[in-house]
Amino acid sequence: ERKRSSRETQRRYKRPENIQHTVKVERGAKTRKRFASRGAPEGSEMCEMEKWVCEYCTYANYPSAIKCTMCKGQKPLLNEDIFRLNPSPPPGHLGTLIESSTLSLSNSNLTNAASGPSSAHEARNKWHCAMCTYQNWPRAQRCTQCHTKRDADVHNMQEHLKTLSIRRSDPDLMASNRSSPFGSATNLSGSRANLSGNAAAARVSPSEGRQAQALAAAKWQCAWCTFENWPKSLKCSMCARSRDSQAATPPPEHAQATLVSPQSPLGALPASPDRDLSADESAATNVVGKRSQQRSMEASNNCDAHQERRLRQLRRQADWNWLNACMGVVENNIGAVETYLACGGNPGRSLTINEVTLLNRNSAFDVGHTLIHLAIRFHREEMLPMLLAQISGSGPGIKRVPSYVAPDLAADIRRHFAAFLRIRKGAFSCHYVNEHATFALPAEIEELPLAIQEQLFDELLDRDAQKQLENPPPALNWSLEITARLGSRLMVLWNRSAGDCLLDSAMQATWGVFDRDNVLRRALADSLHQCGHLFYPRWKEYEMIQASLLHFTLAEAQWEEDWNTLLSLASQPGSSLEQLHIFALAHILRRPIIVYGVKYVKSFRGEDIGYARFEGLYLPFLWEQSFCIRSPISLGYTRGHFSALVPTEAYSRIEGARDDAEDVTFLPLMDCEMKLLPIHFLTEAEMGREEAIMRQWLDVCITEGGLMVAQQRLHKRPLLVAQMLEEWLNHYRRIAQVISAPFARRPQLTGYLSDGDTDEE
Template sequence: MSENEKKWACEYCTYENYPSALKCTMCRGPRPFISEDIYSLHDNDDKTNSATGSCDNGQNINLLQCKNCTFQNHKNDQTCSQCGTSLVNASNLHEYIQPLNITQHSDLAQSLSQPRNKSPPASEINVENSRRMTLGKWTCLMCTYENWPRAAKCSMCGHPPQNSQRHPSSSHIISPSNQNIDVNNQEDLFITPSNIMEENNCETEKKLRLMRRKADWNWLNACIGVIEGNPVPVEHYLSSGGDPARTLTASEVAILNRSSAFDVGHTLVHLAIRFQRDDLLAVLLTQIEGSGSGLKKVPSYIAPDIAADIRRHFAATIRHGKGSFPCSFVTEFPTFALPAEVDELPSPVQEQLFSELLDKDAQHTLETDPAVINWSLELTVRLGSRLHALWNRSSGDCLLDSVMQATWGVFDRDNQLRRTLAESLNQGGEMFYPRWKEYEANHASFLQYSLEEEQWEEDWTSLLSLASQPGTSLEMLHVFALAHILRRPIIVYGVKYVKSFRGETLGYSRFEGVYLPLLCEHSFCIKTPIALGYTRGHFSALVPMEPYSRIEARLPKSNLAPDQLQSIFLPLMTRDRKVLPIHFLTESEMGREEAILRHWMDVCDTEGGILVAQQLLHKRPLLVAQMVEEWLNHYRTLAQATSAPFSRPIPVQDYSSDGDTDDE
């Protein structure tokens, strides 16, 4: 027996190894399993015939008759050569299990006896290479090893690729998409999580280290911040001029190494929608061209820890009503206003503050013709009662956010006010439902239509469902119920008609008016109202700026004490001097609107004859004062930068604070 026959060939690289080798010396592949001839003990003749594959047409033992067409087939055939019927059945299955017996005449023995440096035919290699190139690999013509596209020579034998396997330019490789890729540019390599895992750990680690060194970590940290709900890295990325519409590449997805969270082509907006980060989504949408103006920085974002404490304190002030009217109510009545120290800031800093705090679109809509706020110079200039529309989230929680902003200066991020609203409507439905039904029935009769009792009940059930679902838009009934929870009037200044983006009128808006806690005892409520603005499906908190000093009494009918003259005057009339409607009055109460307003609020007339309600501004709660002071310190720092001996442009700073945030 020759030396070549004693060796065994590797199934992976075809290297011929000595019989004593348990693994391939070249590629460390396992030694193939060689079964013994199980027919040698039964019949030597059958074994010889089976091994050599010879066929004796004169012997029936070597023929197998087809049951379908009776054609005589070779016994090793699995299908009939004439009709194609399968010849394999349970009785002759053992005849097709051939033993592995290598002879000098077998194909395997001939392949093992060939010289090692003899390459396969060029035509076969070209066909195989065309298949491998679709995967980005090229096959070495010397040892047939499959190499990655960036390999300048074979990783197994060191043989360089032929020109047919590479682009005419030695520095380019033909990609699966038939595009030229620069080998020297690591950003253009086919680096994906799948092909990284196919390589060994050493190569993977080298690639990842290289990609991490060249990665834009501001961008990657912003992506991680979105899925974790952390606004700090997102704010830092946007403040440094980052593009909110930037997409993740394959290399960046490989670095992040979280296939369940990140996909190629995703933007920060995609991630915010996928992981339901409504607050961050609002921030990102304001940064995209055409979706809004500027990055917003409300006080609750500058001081997120204090804002979280304020929300917890607010939750502790809620009590559940008992008795005949089981409606929840609050025990504290703060009124939020912008600090007077804002006027002390330089004009550029003031402009930046208002652009980051206010909703310019809502402000413009409410002040344009016909104006619904700030239409009287007597109120805005002489009495210092200009109203500012605060920016808030654009989701269906805008009503609750605006109410919380008008009172505590934060958003209803934890949905505490929404839960309280839903519980109050469900538990106090026996009191709310009759007044709501009578009010809506009067409006329906005015429009010359009526509803059946089943339809009223369906509408009521729908309103209860909306109150309990975060993110859903609310209706007039919910504003009416909030007035009872807050135990104070709510004045809504809104547009008369809802218009589309094109300026087309879509319908009549009924939100504008006064909402009074009519179902509560008069002595149980306070007379200081809060103001909200309503524009095309969105609510905004309307807050004034605190006066510097006490305002002299300019109202002839005012009976305020000296310590209560720090007031804001909210108009109860429209620009054409019509009294604002009071919602959810019964038929017996209609016709006495002005008397009802004076009963529930401190109402007086200005020198110009404008009917106004007084909004008293008391001392801020401690937590609110701390949040406002920290917010002011941010802009004071910017003011110091502009007033230095060598003034420089106002920098955009980022903030690092742990805990829950109200960033928008």
């Protein structure tokens, strides 16, 4: 079939009326043959032969058609095909194969032979399917009929095949082409002898010329769908595959087949080297390696671009005064630190992860560092006093309780408290304290300026807890008679926000320090374990009464499980505590404990989700009344947190010579609705006698407004507590002196003697 088509094509080329035609393919030959067999007239035969074949869909269009009737593709022009054979011909060369000025009739055979139609070239290069022998187009990756994949060897050979370029013309080539247009076509798959004999007649089709021009334009071809993409495209526009690095790489010089110049003999052509299979394998390996390397480089480039965009955004949002101050501490630039503080910067501000990323010095900066951390780390002794003075003068957010100002005295107080813990011999071997103390804020606070007083209260009190307890319905300071007339306003002290808040508040209400050494927690756990046979029956009976009010009961196994849970909570530092632990603390301190708290537990949305059940009176029922004192302490409860409630000493105590008279604080035993506070852990026999029990364990009195209150007596401060409070007050007194002092001091005048005496003399 190929030989017959070749002979018919040769005959067509020899006919003078067909010399001027540009495109001739097998379909045209078959059509002419079909028309001749049917006896068609000569005019219709000529019209059919003059049709031009579309390069995209191979449809034969009439000569007058400018676009393809089927796919609307542009009609190929002869001038374009000729010029694309050699994009850069040497100027002034007389032997150039293709001239752009004129197209003569004499060299049309050479033009048709050297630049045959792309459709005819592709038709000759069709590949046969190994399964169904169907002839498929060269660019097809699968068989059109059976969808079988193309042979890998043929695919690889055509993939790595480099385009040919014509550089010079050859008169012998012209002559051979005039006599036999297709007789000297080079077979790329032939042997070395065929190549050496016919290399001068190698021709390049217009489609291959266009591919060379596309490569020269830096377009890259997709290895999967053969679509030519723009150079900036990272993925194929058709199949979305990653870019093939080999597509954008121009073919090397040793892979280009060129035609010899007229001066060089045909025998001087270099022989084609034998194919090396190992080289092909290494080339394929290099292609795969380059593809993976390009993908990794693209991924890294994308990450770098994302990181750069993130850094630009952080730079726009950064506080550069703060970052320059941090760099100033590291580089010993005190001016940057002073600029930051002069702008109202907070010296206690800590570095965030984004700010550490911007500073980009992991060896110097870390998340959470403040200016003081950096000054201590880099030994900036001249900056530390300035930063500490700024922190001393700062208000909200920084707490300065007496135990923080005088840590050594606070440690001595904790050791003193631990030394006075005893265990009573007998059936009820519970821990108890041998010395009592009640903490109150010193009256000397009123001597400080109002601004310093406000700063002191901000650094000492828990403003949020105070606000919650005083908000309606109020649980604290709700009676003007008690707060204003009797001077018994209670203040909420700040403590550590952890599971130790109950023990901290109990220690603050008595000695003014935190339970940092867990002395009180160990005493609590030991007392519950050793005296469980007395605590458990009263706890179980009280809980059964509360459960019956809610109409449910528990089995004995559940009671024992709950009891074991309470015991384990008491022995674990940092774990939250319950009502039983407050009841046990009343026995350890040997005094009543009054808890003022919110009645409902709220969610983070502010919705009521349950009863708090902590508010009320806790009495040491398991001790004898004579063994306990009648002056209670008060605690506050707000949403899972306990705080110490302490009064302020009367200002009359600092006037003149101090006497040993006791100050009295009145603690209400009723809520804002004039109902008695509940007494926890009462037995069923004690129910209904709440007021009598209160009078039995407390110094109860009735105010003029009809309120039942308990008297809390303030004794003389213990020596260690007095020293700690004095050192704490001195801190604020120094701040008051700095504020009241003039900004510029008068310089001291120094007189120098004119005689030979020294200045010291």
